[in-house]
Amino acid sequence: MAMDLRARKRVLLVMYVAVFGVLTTSTKEATGQTIGPIFIFGDSTMDVGTNNRIENCSARADHPYYGIDFLGSQATGRFSNGLNTADTIARLLGGYDMSPLPYLALVEGGSNFTRGILNGANFASGGAGLAKGIGKQFYGQVVSMEEQVQQFATVQGNITALLGASKGNRLLRKSMYIFSIGSNDLMTYIFTRPMTPEQFVINLTDTYAIHLKNLYHMGARKFAIISIPPIGCCPIARSLSGGSCTDDTNSLARACHTSFESLLNNLSSTLKGFKYSLANTYNMTMSIISKPIGFKNVTSACCGDMTPQGLSDCKEGVHLCETRDDYLFWDAFHPTQKASELAANALVFSQDPDFVSPINFGSLRKA
Numbered sequence: 597m598a599m600d601l602r603a604r605k606r607v608l609l610v611m612y613v614a615v616f617g618v619l620t621t622s623t624k625e626a627t628g629q630t631i632g633p634i635f636i637f638g639d640s641t642m643d644v645g646t647n648n649r650i651e652n653c654s655a656r657a658d659h660p661y662y663g664i665d666f667l668g669s670q671a672t673g674r675f676s677n678g679l680n681t682a683d684t685i686a687r688l689l690g691g692y693d694m695s696p697l698p699y700l701a702l703v704e705g706g707s708n709f710t711r712g713i714l715n716g717a718n719f720a721s722g723g724a725g726l727a728k729g730i731g732k733q734f735y736g737q738v739v740s741m742e743e744q745v746q747q748f749a750t751v752q753g754n755i756t757a758l759l760g761a762s763k764g765n766r767l768l769r770k771s772m773y774i775f776s777i778g779s780n781d782l783m784t785y786i787f788t789r790p791m792t793p794e795q796f797v798i799n800l801t802d803t804y805a806i807h808l809k810n811l812y813h814m815g816a817r818k819f820a821i822i823s824i825p826p827i828g829c830c831p832i833a834r835s836l837s838g839g840s841c842t843d844d845t846n847s848l849a850r851a852c853h854t855s856f857e858s859l860l861n862n863l864s865s866t867l868k869g870f871k872y873s874l875a876n877t878y879n880m881t882m883s884i885i886s887k888p889i890g891f892k893n894v895t896s897a898c899c900g901d902m903t904p905q906g907l908s909d910c911k912e913g914v915h916l917c918e919t920r921d922d923y924l925f926w927d928a929f930h931p932t933q934k935a936s937e938l939a940a941n942a943l944v945f946s947q948d949p950d951f952v953s954p955i956n957f958g959s960l961r962k963a
């Protein structure tokens with residue numbers, strides 16, 4: 597794929613977003629002794645406003661038409677027309693209306709920080725990758741996975757300071773840790789190819805392992821991992837390859853899934869109490885693309901203009917489809933709210949091991 601830098605930038609923008617996650621709840625249920633809060637890590641697929649709060653970050657969705665179907669048509673930083681997958685997962689798991697607030701919003705909230713973190717936090721940052729440098733050359737500043745884990749370390753310290761070591765650790769063991777990251781690493785690899793695909797998959801898996809082990813040693817036990825979707829079929833990729841999916845990108849996404857599966861299986865047999873659920877978004881998305889029940893358009897973005905350089909960014913003035921719910925893709929990379937809901941439903945409830953295994957997110961929550 598020959599892509600100019602602008603196209604690369606847009607491709608890297610894979611999945612981002614932000615609103616003010618207003619928590620309902622049942623503080624008792626979310627923070628309580630029974631279930632524990634939710635912590636979310638990742639890229640634009642999960643970002644609910646992190647990047648809005650980063651100076652000099654150009655990976656943002658805080659402008660129209662983002663959020664057009666959100667409460668008050670607010671562009672919150674979510675890379676969606678409405679809610680994103682993090683929101684719906686949190687809601688379906690119970691105790692939340694939408695994703696917990698961005699960590700950076702809690703920090704800004706000052707005196708409310710302590711109460712906030714007991715309801716969880718969302719660290720995800722659009723453009724971020726598992727590897728440290730991903731996204732930074734294109735977007736100025738994003739929060740890498742390593743930095744997200746460091747931010748969690750602060751939260752962990754604050755929680756144990758607040759509740760005491762024993763109660764704090766118990767809460768963290770019951771909490772749910774949700775991850776959706778890796779697409780930006782894969783995109784960056786495709787453009788630079790500094791190693792063989794096999795080496796890349798091993799390197800990425802080893803990098804994931806470092807982050808997961810660090811979190812385990814801070815008390816995390818319930819790991820819900822969303823693997824890499826078929827990014828070779830997202831509208832920007834299709835727009836740059838004459839309409840079809842790019843197979844080398846997709847086959848790498850599949851290889852990463854297989855490798856993550858092996859890693860998680862190994863971690864669960866070597867780390868005492870390590871529990872996981874692995875979602876196969878590759879399969880989920882492909883099953884919709886090949887049998888688009890409920891969608892009229894699974895190839896093009898609802899928001900964006902076709903240009904000779906490929907699909908444009910989503911912003912005011914570009915083409916906007918009429919019926920958002922008919923589309924799988926909202927913009928060049930990201931699913932619509934409707935597609936996110938469908939995916940979240942499968943992650944939380946599906947009994948099909950082709951979609952989520954060895955147990956679904958709902959069972960992991962209760963485990």
Ligand SMILES: *[C@@H]1O[C@H](CO)[C@@H](O)[C@H](O)[C@H]1NC(C)=O
Binds near residue numbers: 705706707708
């Ligand atoms: C703290 O929370 C209260 C009540 O939810 C809210 O009114 C107030 O604006 C918050 N303060 C900050 C600094 O966010």
Ligand SMILES: *[C@@H]1O[C@H](CO)[C@@H](O)[C@H](O)[C@H]1NC(C)=O
Binds near residue numbers: 733735736737
């Ligand atoms: C902002 O980001 C650009 C790259 O997009 C970089 O060249 C510049 O040094 C950054 N400035 C600051 C203050 O971080």
Ligand SMILES: *[C@@H]1O[C@H](CO)[C@@H](O)[C@H](O)[C@H]1NC(C)=O
Binds near residue numbers: 709750
């Ligand atoms: C949370 O922990 C950090 C790092 O230890 C500390 O600087 C900060 O003051 C703590 N925040 C609260 C509200 O306790």
Ligand SMILES: *[C@@H]1O[C@H](CO)[C@@H](O)[C@H](O)[C@H]1NC(C)=O
Binds near residue numbers: 799802803
């Ligand atoms: C992955 O590859 C990069 C570049 O060669 C290297 O700097 C990094 O240490 C590797 N990561 C792991 C976990 O092996």
Ligand SMILES: *[C@@H]1O[C@H](CO)[C@@H](O)[C@H](O)[C@H]1NC(C)=O
Binds near residue numbers: 855856
């Ligand atoms: C998992 O363990 C097996 C057996 O020790 C090993 O061959 C495999 O490479 C490991 N997988 C990962 C991803 O580390």
Ligand SMILES: *[C@@H]1O[C@H](CO)[C@@H](O)[C@H](O)[C@H]1NC(C)=O
Binds near residue numbers: 850853879882883951
């Ligand atoms: C789902 O994923 C598994 C493992 O990658 C694969 O063997 C299977 O064929 C996939 N099924 C569908 C329907 O894509």
Ligand SMILES: *[C@@H]1O[C@H](CO)[C@@H](O)[C@H](O)[C@H]1NC(C)=O
Binds near residue numbers: 892895897898
């Ligand atoms: C999908 O939507 C795009 C524009 O949003 C349009 O050009 C294309 O023809 C549509 N495809 C189908 C199959 O409806």
